[in-house]
Amino acid sequence: MQNRLDTINENDYRSNVIIPAKVRTPQRTDAPQRVTSQSLLGTRGELVIVHNGREYRLRLTHSGKLILTA
DSSP, X not given: OXXXXXXXXXXXXXXXXXXXXXXOXXXXXXXXXXXXXXXXXXXXXXXXXXXXXXXXXXXXXXXXXXXXXX
């Protein structure tokens, strides 16, 4: 981590103060993408997912649960 050296002027008093550089937390690249079920299912409440040549349906049930069927 690099520091920068700043000079503070207060009542003609000078002192050198080391101020730590901002530490950036790297974005996690391994975190899964998050989306809402509403954005996936839309107003129809159903989404067809094609995986390895097969179709799967993700549906919203009447009780508000999600079900995935092949």
